[in-house]
Amino acid sequence: MLIADAIAAPPSDWWAIAPQLVLGGTAVVIILMICVKRVDPGWNALVAAVGTVASGVFAWEQWRQVTTDANPRLAYSGMIAVDGFSAFLVLVVCVAAFLGVLLADQYFKREGIDRGEYYALLLFSACGMQFMAAANNLVMVFVALELLSICLYVLSAWNRDDSRSQEAGAKYLLLGAYSSAILLFGIALLYGGTGTTNLARMAEIFSENVTREPGLVLLGMVFVIVGLGFKIAAVPFHMWTPDVYQGAPTPVVGFMASGAKIAGFAGLFRVLETGLAAFEFDWQPLLVGLAIVTMLGGSILAIAQRDVKRMLAYSSIAHAGFILTGLASGTAAGVRGALFYLVAYVFMIAGAFGVVALLARRGERYTSLDDYRDMFRREPVLATVLAFFLFAMAGIPGTSGFVAKFAVFTGVADAHQWVLLTVGTVASVISAYFYLRLVVYMYMRPEVDEGEAQPAALPRVRWAPATVVALVLTVFFTIQLGILPQGLLDMAGKATLLF
C-alpha cells in the first residue's frame, strides 16, 4: 500500500479539554451502566453528580493555572482557548449541571418518568456548553451549540405523555434548528469575508487591514448575533421561550435557563470580543438596542402572565437583557458585571425553578398564580425560599441579584451610556412588580375571592435529600454573593482578560 505522507496528528493537549472530557466520559459511563443493568436511576444521578464535581475540579485547576501562571493558550490548532474566560465559564457550567442533576431525581421519580438516560443527555449537553465556553473557532462554536441544543430538545420533550412537554420539545426543536441554520449562514459569510473560521486569526486579519469584504463580514456578524440571540432568548428572538419553559419539565427548565444562557453568552462574547473586536462600533449599537428591547420586553410581558413558570420565563428574558447590557457597554467593568450576573443568575434561576417544581405537585398541575395564594401558611419553608429567590431576582440589596445589577450598571455608567443605564433601571423597577406580586400572593392573600372555588387541600410537599442539598446551596450562594461579592467579582475581573 502506498501512503504518500502519514498525516501528523496535532499534539494532544489533554489538560485543555479535561473538564469536557470528564463530563462526556461520565455520560458514556452512564449509558454503559444502563446497558449492563437497569438500576434505580438514582444511581445514575449519583454518577452524574460525581462527574460534574470531578469536571469542576479540573476546571478549577485550569482556572488556577491560567490565572496564577498567567499562561493562557490556544489548544488543538486554535480550536479552543484555555484562558480565564473559558475556565471561569466552564466552572459555572459545572455548577449549573450539578444543580440540574440534584433537582432532577426527586421530580422525575414523582412524575414516574425516571430514566437514567436523562443524566447522560444532561451531561452531554453540559459538555457542549463547556466546549462553547472555550471555543475559539466558529466551527467549534457550531458543533458545541448543536451538542448542547440537541440534548436540550430531547430533555424538553422528556415527559413524553404530556402534551405540553411534547409541544415544548417540538417548538424548541423547530425554532432551534432554524436559529442554528441562521448562525451557520453567518459563519459561512464570515468565512467568505476572511477566509478563516479561527477567531484569533480573524482578529489578526482585521488588524492587518486586509478586509476584502466588509459587507460580507457585517452581514455575517448580524446573522451570528441573531443565531446566538435565539439561544440566549433576547427579545425579538424570544418567542419560543415562554412556551418551552412552561411546557418542559421544570428541572429541565432550570438547567436550560442557566446552561443555555451561559453557553450563548460565551459564544457571543467570544465571537464579538475576540473575532470581531475591530467592528466594535458596528456591533455595539446592535447590542445596545437588543439589550434595551430585551430588558423592557421581558419585564413588561412578565406582568401579564398568570402562570408562574411562564412568568419566570419572561423574567429570564429580562435577565438576559441585563447581562447583554454588560456586554453592550463595551467596558471591562461591564463584561465583569455580566460574568458575575451569569453566576448569580445560575443560582437564582435553578433555585427558583427547583421550588416551583416541588410546589407544582405531581403532573405539574399547580403552577398558576392563584395556586400560590396563601402558600406561606401551607408550605412555610418553601414559600420563604421562593420569596427569597424572587427578592434576589428583583435585585433587593443583600442578595446576589443586587450586586449583579450594580456591577453591570457600573460598567454601563463607565461607558457613559446613559440611555442604557436609564432603561436598565426602569426595567428593574418594572420587574420588581411581578416578583413582589408573587410574594404578595404567597404571604398576604389568605383566601380566594368571593365566588371562586376553594383550592383543594394539597398533600404536603415531601423533600428528597438531593433537593434539600440543591436548595441549600443555591440559597447559600445567593446570600453569600450578596454580602461578600468581592471574591467572585475579582474572579470575573480576571476572566475578562481574553488570552
Add this chain to the structure above:
Amino acid sequence: MSAEWILYIVFGALALGCAFGVVFAPNPVHSALYLVATLLSIAILFLAQSAYFLSAVQIIVYTGAIVVLFLFVIMLLGIDSPDPDEVDRLRNPGTVVVVAGVVVVFFLLVQLAVGFSWPAGVPGTTGSAEAQAAAGGNVQAISEVLFTKFLLPFEVTSFLLIAGVIGAVVLARRGRGVFGAGIGRSREVVEELRRRSESAAGAEEAAEVAAGAAADAAAADADAAAAESVGAVSEEER
C-alpha cells in the same frame, strides 16, 4: 463570463427555485423531490468549485441516503392526498410571481457580485487550489484538515451522534411501562373488556372494544394488545 459563472448562475437559480418548491409544494413527497433537486444543484456547484469529493458525498449522503430516509418516513406516516380546497400553490399565479421575482433578484445580486472580487478560495485556505495540489488531491486535502486542524470538532461530533441516538431512542421507544402509553391504554381497555364480558354483554361488543384498542394504540404494542384481547375474547367464547 467564464463557464464557472454560467454554471453558478444556472444551478444557483435552480437550487433557489427548488428550495422554494420544497416550502410551497402541498404534497410532502413533492417537497422531498424538490429537496433532491436542490441538493443535486448544490452538488454541481461544488463540482464547479473543484470540490469533487464534497460533491460526491453530497450526492451519496444527502440525496442518496437522507432524502430517501425522509421519503421513507413520509410514506410510513402515510400521506393524505392534498386537500382539494387547497389549490396547488405552485400553480397559483401569486406564488409564480413571488418565485420569479426572487429568481430575478438573485440574478441581479449575481450581477452585483460580479462587480466584487468574490473571494473564491482565499489563497492559503484549505479549500484553495494550492492547498489541494500541495496535499496531493481533493480527498487527501480534506482528510488532512479533518485529522489535523479540525480534529477536535470532528471528535466532538461523536458525542453529538451518541447524544442524538440516545435521544431518538428515548423519545421513540415505547414499553417498559414507564413511557408505554400504548401498553397502559391497552391494558385499561382489556380490563374494561373483562368487566363487560362478566356483565354478560356478549363477545361481540368486547371484540369491538378490542378493535378500538388496536386502532388506538401504536403499531407494535397494538399488535400485542390486540392479540391479548383477542385471546381473552376467544377464551370467553369457549
